[in-house]
Amino acid sequence: MKIRNIIITLVSSIALLISASTISFAKVVGDKIILGAAVSLTGKYSSNGVHTQNGYNLAVERINSMGGVKVGGKTYKFEIIYYDDESNSGRAAQLAERLIQQDGVQFMLGPYSSGLTKAMAPVTEKYEIPMVEANGASRSLFTKGYKYLFAVLAPANLYLDVAIDLAVEKNGGKPVKIAMAFEQDAFSQDVRLGIVEAAKRTGSKIIIDDKLPKELNDMAATLSKVKATNPDVLVVSGHTKGALTAIRQISEMKVDVKMLAMTHCDAAKLSKQHGKASEYALCASQWHKSLSYKDKFFGGGMKYDADFTKAFGYAPPYQAAESSAALLVYKDAFERAQSFDTKKVRDALAATDMQTFYGNIKFAEGGQNVSKPMVLFQVSCNDDGSKCENKVVAPTKWASAELVHPIPSWSKR
């Protein structure tokens, strides 16, 4: 019996030793730079989580195959350790802890959604680990004074204020009447703040200001109000559910409004699910394939679109494009820092000023990307609604089509 006990102890201690030595990945192993990411592969964000992961993977593959990252005369390749955060912010924070503490990751990529990024940022900040994130746009991420958080995307309050400017412009420079409905979550409320500011700036009047409960999939009452007050522009933001509900009920209730601006059209596959009913909707997007930004890894937007479609079998939503851009930012920062010291890399990240296929990237004090404007595209369909396209209409610099304004009334559609 005694001998058996001794053997068990011996074997288990050896096992422990071996496992302990394999657990501690370093940040850089051999010629590999290990990045850590927790993305939502299951749970309610899983479709966008997968877009995020695909975006990361495509960029890793592209950078590695095009010579990798050159630091100190040596060439390194990117590798990402993924965990599934189950779309749960508590889990995301745990995984950030795990990636840093157990896996020894020293450079992080962001998860999908503002909520999860918000959960992970305090952890990376505590360990002073840089995190380049591509899918957390909530303004509150950038007002907390985080030093190690960098977002390649434009903050949420800039999503739709372009639409208000556009409406004012179409109204002959005169203020407009705005109706808006926003879901009660951090992101949508930030978008709302942007509209409120734009309204103030242009002297426009907000006549309906509805806050949609999270669980709601009925906007009939809001739309009745729109019918009663006849605003110039209707703004809706409530993730994919909000976008789909809005289009469904606007078309069913035949609500005529001159301009309809929304978020998450792409993610909701709006034109595919609703066809012609979604026509003329204006959608905020971080990126569009027709934009003329260039870089040497992906070429331009069209090329990225083609490559991504070839690799994953579907056209890239902007969530994938911005995720790919995060890797380009890392590569650039490593090469400028010429070091793997987290502080030096952080400083290099802060000094980023580059152009990628996704847009110009330059971080403000708070870590948000301020040099890339949002674009608005308008859904445009052929006569029977079997094929719909997104055409960029604003800002004017990238517009590839003329804005249809006002939206034709339902009796004529």
Place this chain on the structure above:
Amino acid sequence: MDFLIFQAPILMVQASMDGILLGILFALIAYGMALQWGVMNIINIAQGELVIMGGYIAYFMYLSGIHPAFGVIVSPIIMYCVGWGMYKLVINKVVDKDLFTSILATFGISILAQQLMNFAFGADVVVAQSNFGTTMLFNDMVTLPNAKIFSGAVCVISAIILVIYMKKSKLGRAIRATAQNARAAKILGVDTEKVYAATFGINAALCGIAGACIAITFTLHPYTGLPYTVRSFMIVIIAGLGNLPAVAISGMGLGVFEEWSDYLLGTEFRIAAVFSLLVIILVYRRFKLARKREYLK
């Protein structure tokens, strides 16, 4: 925003109609819940998930080219089997335990169902198109989607069929007997096990019908079942068990109240208003009951 009621009074008709059509849908789900609660003393937390599951059946019919409206026929059949299987697998082990155990069990089922649906159907929000068009009333001011009218009609018809079935058929009588006194029913030769399974199946079938209606009127997502559970729970609490007219009235009443408060106060007060009404009703009822109790003394 101020005094919308004077700006376009006709839109109160719109809000009321929307509320009634929404309420009928909720009432059907609530009736299933009340039935199950009354017969088996089980509060089904997975009710909303059954609804969403039924909705996905209609959605997949739509994807494969069949008109999703036929979902109201196919979906209850499939959902009956799902409910029956759920009873045989899990619920029959907790049916005679206390309420807490069965709530936990159905809560577990609800989480499992969410995850399985998410796994099987993906996390995208989806809709099925009925292309039913719109009915315009009052000089085009009131616009009612025909899909909603269709759903309302389907719900009313299925409720009527169910009531007749419960009154006339052998199984219906057995279900009612079991609800009154399970032990006595058993002594008199009712196979309560079978009755329970059938009740669970009928509830799931009702959810299936409602789900198919939701697929063509609202949106579907694996994680959006909970509001349906909560709402039907509320309706049952107000209406009491085994009282279909009361369930229908409280369902529609809540629907109308919800749409009105949304229309007049703003969407952010919508759910708050409904819950305040619930509190008021419960407090009122408590006073009424207290008075009755004094009588009995």
